[in-house]
Amino acid sequence: VALSANGPVTLWARDTGWGRDNPRLPGVSLPGGIAVTDELSAATQADMLVLALPAQALGGFLADHARLLDGKHLVSTAKGIDLTRLTGPSALLADACPQATVAVLTGPSFAADIARGLPTALTLACADADAGRALQHALSTPVLRLYRTTDVAGAELGGALKNVIAIAAGVVIGAGLGDSARAAIITRGFAEMTRLAARLGARPETLSGLSGLGDLTLTCTSAQSRNFRYGQALGARQPFDTATTVEGAATARAVAALAARMACDMPIAAMVARLAEGTMTVDDAAQHLMTRPLKEE
Numbered sequence: 001v002a003l004s005a006n007g008p009v010t011l012w013a014r015d016t017g018w019g020r021d022n023p024r025l026p027g028v029s030l031p032g033g034i035a036v037t038d039e040l041s042a043a044t045q046a047d048m049l050v051l052a053l054p055a056q057a058l059g060g061f062l063a064d065h066a067r068l069l070d071g072k073h074l075v076s077t078a079k080g081i082d083l084t085r086l087t088g089p090s091a092l093l094a095d096a097c098p099q100a101t102v103a104v105l106t107g108p109s110f111a112a113d114i115a116r117g118l119p120t121a122l123t124l125a126c127a128d129a130d131a132g133r134a135l136q137h138a139l140s141t142p143v144l145r146l147y148r149t150t151d152v153a154g155a156e157l158g159g160a161l162k163n164v165i166a167i168a169a170g171v172v173i174g175a176g177l178g179d180s181a182r183a184a185i186i187t188r189g190f191a192e193m194t195r196l197a198a199r200l201g202a203r204p205e206t207l208s209g210l211s212g213l214g215d216l217t218l219t220c221t222s223a224q225s226r227n228f229r230y231g232q233a234l235g236a237r238q239p240f241d242t243a244t245t246v247e248g249a250a251t252a253r254a255v256a257a258l259a260a261r262m263a264c265d266m267p268i269a270a271m272v273a274r275l276a277e278g279t280m281t282v283d284d285a286a287q288h289l290m291t292r293p294l295k296e297e
């Protein structure tokens with residue numbers, strides 16, 4: 001919807017039976033500049049493709065369709081780490097489509113806000129600086145201000161890891177532990193994000209930008225966030241709709257595996273992984289975090 005401000009857009013989906021009013025975006029009708037199709041080959045006529053798939057679905061999608069995507073400019077919006085490969089979306093894309101130019105679009109952006117035309121600023125990450133500059137211009141609109149970086153690892157880790165910390169923030173609020181505890185979780189969560197990202201080759205300043213701190217702030221403080229709401233339900237011991245995409249749940253498990261492999265201390269992410277698996281109670285997780293050995297900040 002936002003990109004149709006810049007010119008014609010083709011929107012591909014497996015199921016297009018909803019016409020021009022997608023039930024996932026209530027109150028938003030697709031503008032006339034968007035052609036809707038269930039034929040992927042119609043959408044892949046374009047040189048630039050934005051892939052808005054959940055992180056755990058991207059690998060399967062590429063296994064089926066990489067041939068149609070190779071050689072294109074591929075921009076992923078996925079904010080997660082693939083559980084089987086323990087990589088972010090850019091590595092999945094680069095492996096499946098070796099001739100493609102791979103980029104990541106990330107940062108604070110609820111779909112419902114963007115579709116209503118509300119403004120935000122985002123990060124466009126592409127290792128190829130010239131291609132990144134071209135994509136930055138192609139994807140910026142009067143209400144989407146894109147900053148660019150060549151630090152793809154930092155940008156995609158910021159987006160993936162903030163979802164894990166947002167679940168923890170939701171747990172704190174759902175369990176009635178208070179706003180002070182939430183601020184502590186956000187801050188110590190950010191320290192974990194920066195630590196793992198640095199170990200994986202990211203630049204610290206990227207984590208301090210829109211894709212890290214910016215999106216962490218949004219997701220840990222808004223009930224619009226699915227990750228935050230899922231955490232709230234865990235904290236309040238209430239059920240949560242399993243059809244809702246909650247990237248941080250699978251990503252917490254991927255982070256736990258990565259952290260173990262790299263001997264990287266990620267206590268909050270480890271608690272989120274165990275809560276999501278149902279192998280630890282909220283009380284035990286809180287107790288565990290509060291009784292760790294005292295240390296320097």
Ligand SMILES: NC(=O)c1ccc[n+]([C@@H]2O[C@H](COP(=O)([O-])OP(=O)(O)OC[C@H]3O[C@@H](n4cnc5c(N)ncnc54)[C@H](O)[C@@H]3O)[C@@H](O)[C@H]2O)c1
Pocket residue numbers: 014024052053054055057060061077078079080109110111112245247
């Ligand atoms: N929703 C947001 O506000 C928002 C904002 C920024 C980034 N993101 C990120 O973008 C990614 C997608 O999020 P979303 O909210 O659109 O998720 P979603 O689950 O709401 O929608 C994803 C769509 O992909 C489809 N899909 C799943 N597997 C598929 C496959 N193999 N082939 C074709 N289609 C498939 C689903 O049917 C669904 O329509 C996530 O990583 C999310 O973190 C979401």
Ligand SMILES: O=P(O)(O)OC[C@H](O)CO
Pocket residue numbers: 079107108109110111163166215218219224225226227228245247
């Ligand atoms: O609803 P969430 O928690 O998946 O968050 C959506 C976006 O990532 C916010 O930037």
